[in-house]
Amino acid sequence: SIETVAVTSGKKLRMGAGGVHFGIQIEEDDIVAWIGDSQNIEFFAQEMGLDVQSKLTVLADALSQNHSGFAELIIPPTSPWVDESPISIYSRRDYGLPIVAVVRDGDTITDRETVDNITFKAGDTVIAYTDWRSLYRLDVVQNIVVVTSDYPHEEVRSEKIPHAVAILAVTLALVLFTDLRLSVSLLAGALGMIITNIISAEEAYYAVSWKTVFLLASLIPLGAAVESSGTAAWIADQILSAIGETSIWVLQLTVAALATLFTLVMSNVGATVLLVPLAINIALSAGADPMVFALTVALATSNSFLIPTHQVNALIMGPGGYGVLDFIRAGGIMTILFLAVLMVTMNLFY
DSSP, X not given: OEEEEEEEETTEEEOSTTTSOTTOOOOTTOEEEEEEOHHHHHHHHHHHTOOOOSSOSTTTTTTSTTTEEEEEEEOOTTOTTTTOOTTTTTHHHHHOOOEEEEEETTEEEOOHHHHHHOXXXXXXXXXXXXXXXXXXXXXXXXXXXXOOOOXXXXXOOGGXXXXXXXXHHHHHHHHHHSOOOHHHHHHHHHHHHHHTXXXXXXXXXXXXXHHHHHHHHHHHHHHHHHHHTTHHHHHHHHHHHHHOSOOHHHHHHHHHHHHHHHHTTSOHHXXXXXXXXXXXXXXHHHTOOHXXXXXXXXXXXXOOOSSTTSHHXXXXXXXXXXXXXXXXXXXXXXXXXXXXXXXXXXXXXX
């Protein structure tokens, strides 16, 4: 059996979702790519009066490993494909999946007619030749286990670049030149990306890191409780009382460390508002410059590299696949460097 994977009509390439399907018409001078046993392809070509090329020419780029290849998928029990066939789900037209074989109970089914009409069961392994764009979409939005992982996951939609740039420019203009809130402006930009079909609603939904959403949602009341209950002020007072009389450098470093600690569990604005009065009082009692201590707090509350509680850290945690220990390893070094540079520059220039 053989499987059609791509067709070129003039300069038009038909491949992937919406490209090659059962109802496609092949015309004179079209170039067709098949996958199958070489003898079957030669026999089919002779029967149909087709010329077989010895090597890829026009379709060489489309069929290269950078753009397409074999993919292995497993159908889980919750998949909508269960009890359906490749024909009934329009596997070629809707998913861009020319299915080459189905593996069931250790048996590999490759007969073309059998594969096209087989009723999928949970646990079936599907082997298909597909373009990576179609596989990426299937991996993101469908309840199918894509076993193949070593393929280019980044889907490049070059034809959408002008639209995306225009929407980005409009979004930035809303942020910079209007009174709209930042969240509303960015939401308008996101909706624009979906409406113009730069990304689908399903892709946008699955791109949301819900772990990050709940992490930030939990931190907001935690920070508010620490601040409003007086816990943060009590901790600061206890630490400063324990230090007692010491050098101005040690006091300043302690204030910077406190600001770094508080900004990990509450907003940097809240930490600044809380610690600046304390820092000023400490500086006055120690005979130091209160402006330097206040500025130390203002800068140290941006030292939030240690754990993924800051919004920026949390946003990259999910997509990057990072854990808390990853942030501690890299962020610990950054935190120490930040404090060292802060202390040196503050005392050199102020």
